Amino acid sequence: MSAHESIIIPKKELPANIVKLGWALTVIGLVLVVLSYVTDAQRAGFNNIIGFTFLASVAVGAVFFIAIEYIAGAVWSTPFRRVLEFLGMLLVPVVLLAIPIFLNFHSLYHWSHADVVAADKVLQSKSPYLNEQFFAIRFVIYIVIWSLFYFIFRHNSLKQDKDNDQARTKKNIGLAAAFIPLLAISISLFSIDWLMSLEPHWFSTMFGVYYFTGSIVTALAVTTYFVVLLSERGYFFKGINENHYYSFGALLFGLLSFWAYIAFSQFMLIWYANLPEENFWFITRWQNGWEYVSVAIVLFHFWIPYFMLVSRPSKMKPRVLKQSAAILIAAHFLDMYWLVMPTYSASPVFSYYEIAFPILSIGLIIVVFAMQAKKYNLVPVGDPKLQRGIDFHL
């Protein structure tokens, strides 16, 4: 370790302007959220679901990448794994953001009304799964699974900074193997509970994968943004080169293509079969102005970042990486808006309600990251794979 101590920059305060920006966004966001809830609680509630599912995407996606890094034995990402470990802490604000949704539950999820269910044969047969008690229990189970694994991964990783114990990496690899299948089930059910059940008559077996792919793209985009932003300012270690950038770009490119593949498959199967119990969901999203939002998602979640990242040199350019990451983060907000808001309004609406939660979410991401970066090393200095990660060559 002493040999490369001069290269690694394990600890450094985040730039003050970024931290200030984070706090400012959080405060502005909170004010707007409170204002939204005071003026129109239902509309604020739907926007709350957007912000909540967005932050859950980043948090769970980050835990997913931690697990994948251990299980695949990836070395290129080891110097940057702390970014993911910091982002996983967003599970705490995720739980906090769920509270106002639970308080407004009846104005958001219409299957939660007993009289509606009594008059509806379909909802009656779904009621063993879709009822408020089981919904709350399931939410607790998801949060327990995610945070349990997250805190163990994190604990082992942070402890390793001090004791350099390689057995901790081994332990995390075993845990990661157990975590992946649990995550696959829990994130699918999570998306079904919180997003798909907004239209309780509609169903799509690909919906879970759709939300999952969007989540990992977003988590990776946030990570990429932080990594590029901070490494340009001299964080992590000396000699971050295009090989590391290329790996982020290639992974981002691959995952956004995967998202497009899943999104198109979900659309095409429903479009082709054209069954009335499925197709109305896409029809409402192709009417009254929603078609522009649909096209915008296709453009900003796929085509634009696709062509930005398609060539090899562009995957190595920090500027392109930051821009495409920012576009993908915005596109995921738009995606959540597209999933949630047609239930609230027949045509797209945009006002301070809709910007309150994005501002709050971005603020929270920065604040949570900054608070952790203050306390812990930004580079896992005790990780046995670290040196190989620093020396990584394509």
Add this chain to the structure above:
Amino acid sequence: MEKKLYSISAIYSNPNDIIRAAAAVRDAGYKKFDIHTPYPIHGLDGAMGLKETKLGFVTLAAAIIGAAGMISFASWVAVVDYPQVIGGKPYWSWPAFVPVTYEIAVLLAVLGTVGAMIAFFFKFPNISHPLHDTPYMKKVSADKFGVSIQADDGKFNEKVVRELLKNTGGEVDAVYYSEEFLTFKPQMFDPKFIFLLVGIALATSAGGYLYWNKVLYLPPFDWMMQQPKVKPQTMSEFYADGFGMRLPVAGTVARGFIPYPYALGAKADSVGKFLVNPLLPTKAALDLGKKKFFTYCSPCHGNFGKGDSRMNGQFPNPPTLHSDKVRTWPDGAIFHTITVGQNVMPSYQYQISREERWAIVNYIRTLQRAYNAKESDLQ
């Protein structure tokens, strides 16, 4: 034949040495040199000063050609060549073309990349190389790392090169080749190679044709013909009596069918009184009657109903239709005869519909009038 110098080579025993040697050769300004290692070494392309490969553009071009070609082809098939309404969708339903377009783009990109690699980089069909079967190649494909600086490099000077490689710590050697066995000219358009390709194409085509068409006869796809259903005139294992064709249920009549009340034994002139011709001798009715007469009646009765067809003598001659008996018969009597038959003439009620039979009667009346015209008809 005399052997010519191909290159000066050097062998190293660890990957760090070869990266250093590659950088040294690059810095010395040599362009025509190559590195050989038993496995890929990261960072070697930078040390050799290799430029970004252009192969990606071939991949891109092939993918664009594949995607554009496939979406055009699918559109042409669905809109122009074989338009079919599928699921109530427009002919040009582009989402249905996306999967196949994507697949063909990937397929062509892969095949194009591999093809370009073989043709341009491996210089197929030049299948030999001076380094083949040399001790140098044997070493570098097992556990050593080698660099080989070619003699046709502009800066090549044997002494200088040997010195350079020796200084980097390599085990220096020279590689020779014989022009008798080796050429560096690309042989892609060599007549011998072209003939070989044409020969292979002809042989596989002819062999395939003979095998599939002559040796192994494959019937065309007729799976829709072979269905487990009962067809006319076939046996049935389902019914106890074994007949595939079933009789109508007792007491029922098919739609549009009017039962004929008279049997074969009934006298034509006596039942004919009760049957009234429903057709007027209009042009349409006479045309229909003529057509049916030529189809069903004329083979025996003759084109003009004189009982003189070319079948004469093959069986009891049919009577003429111009006899006084037939001329004085009511229309119904002729209709009855066509319907139930007479002597050796069979019943025609299943081949000729009621209306067509009456039309034939009208036509026969026309023939009779033509052969027995009245004075007034001529005026």
